Amino acid sequence: MKKKISLVLVFMMVFAVFASYSLANPQSIPNGPWIQPDQNVSLSSLLQPEDVEQRLLDMERRSKGRMETEIIGYSSGYEWPIYVAKFGEADNDNPKILIDTQIHGNEPLGTEAVMHLMQTLAMSNNKEVRDILDNVTVWFIPMLNADGATIFEIEDYGDAQTRQNIQYWTPEEWGLDADTDAPWYHVSQTWRGTPGYDINRDAHPHLDFDLAVHSDQHSPCNEDENWGGQPGFYVTPEARALRDVFKELEPDLYINHHHRGSNIESEENPELTTLQILGQFVPLDREDTIVDNGETYTYTLTEESLDLSRQVNALVYQKLQKGNSLFGQITKYPRVEDFYGGYGLPGTTLGSFSMNDTAVMLYETRGQSTRDTGQKANGRYIRQSLDGIYETLLGFATGEVYDIDPSFYEDEIPEAGPRITVPDPGQGF
Ligand SMILES: [Zn+2]
Known part of the structure; x- marks a missing residue:
């Protein structure tokens, strides 16, 4: 009783x-939706590399000169062309923004969001859009990891994509012995059955880093406690293509879009987090030094660029929470102190680029691929990223972003809450 x-x-x-x-x-x-146990995963609604190419070329044709596309490289495995779509010039005085999506192939919704946004920028005569085009240079690299984005099928499961590209570790290409272990971010077999790299650990703050020149810096995983806090080596053609565009544009802001699993805001407020954001990926006291061609280069995160990162993240938080209507809770992504003993994530493009005087912003939309969510929520998550990035462009066009108090980022955006797993609908709660 x-x-x-x-x-x-x-x-x-x-x-x-x-x-x-x-x-x-x-x-x-x-407060899902959650994918149901008997729901076979179908990714048939998602864009594939050939769709992205065809739509970009179509938009460019119809944009009356607003948009220009260029092939910046080819994916390692399937040799899909990788495109940059340029709105505005690199060499004018406007603020410059670089945005890439799907650096992890199984995190697709950022690509959907920026394709919608580019369509608007290419076609719309809305006054805000014209203000953005007149006052901001923005370049997009949608679906950076086209190999990983390419859908394949797993029996009794359904459609799948992979985080990694498709690429072997080739030590001899870099002047290393054939039996040298692969970098820690290489996987010999993904669930596609192919080897590949996590492109988002392949960046180095020294943008001209060449492993063939600096093969002494190759250090396979687990050799010291800081192994995960090391920069990458630009061994993937995808990371090099992105790096080349970064060097050409020298952006004031770099935005990188991801997905992660499901989180709630906190134990006290178990409302689902639909977006996690972050503006810092290495600690302020980290200093990376490299000698290249007789010159010494030092890379650090500066307070100045960190403040602009804080302003951008705060702006997006404020805009998306305003009215608190369509979307769920927004929190920070786990902080830099949580990664690799506080060394941070210098191998991520956000980490490396932030050490080159560029402000950065991470989007982590709910749902690792569509596995956690099914497809019912996708429209809402796409809309959330689309609105966040659009408001950012507008914030730079009007100058509003510079008026935001950077301390809002530390003081007002909640820290990451606990991760939760898919509830079993049969059990009630
Ligand atoms: Zn990711």
Whole structure:
């Protein structure tokens, strides 16, 4: 009897917590949607590399000169062309923004978002859009990791994509012995069955870094405790293509778009987080020095560029939470102190580029691929990223971003909350 009462009490307490959510549909417990156990994963609605190419060329044709595309490289495995789409010149006085998506092939919705945004920039005669085009230079690299984005099928599961590209480790190409271990961010077999790199650990703050010249810096994983906090080597053609565009544009701001699993804001407020953001990827006291061609180069994160990162992240937070209508909670992504003993993530493009006087912003949309969410929420998540990036462009066009107090970022954007797994709809809560 006693046990029964306490169960009812627990039920009532849980019910009270979730009372604000619709209970009619198990998909909305505790504020999903979540993919159902018997729902075979279909990614047929997602863009593929050939769709991206065809749409970019179509937009360019119809943009009446607003947009220019260029092939900046080819994916390692399937040799898909990688495009940059340019709105504005690199050599004018406007603020410059570089945005890439899907550096992890199985994180597709950023590509969907920027394709919509580019369509608007290419076609619309709305006054805000014209203001953006007149006052901001913005370049996009959609679907950077086209290998990983290429859909394949797994029996009894459905469609899948991979985080990594398709590429072997080739030590001799870099002047290393044939039996040299691969960098720590290389996987000999992804679930596609192919080898590949995590392109988002392949960056180095020294943009001219060449492993063939600096093969002494190659250090396979696990040799010291800082192994994950090391820069990468630009061994992937995808990271090199992005790096080349970064060098050409020298952007004031770099935006990089991802997905992660599902988080709630906090134990006290278990509302689902639909977006995590972050503006810092290496600690301020990190200093990377390299001697290249007789010259010594030193790379650090400066307070000045970090402040602009804080302003950009704060602007997006404020704009998306305003009215708190369409979207869920926004928090920070886990902080730099949480990665590799506080060494941070210099091998990420955000980390390396931030050490080159560029402000940065990370988008981590809910749902690793569509596995966690099914497809019902995709439109909302695409919209959230689209709105965030659009507001950013507008914030630079009007100058509003520079008026934001950078301390808002530290003081007002909540820290990352706990991660949660897919609830079993059969169990009630
Ligand atoms: Zn990612």
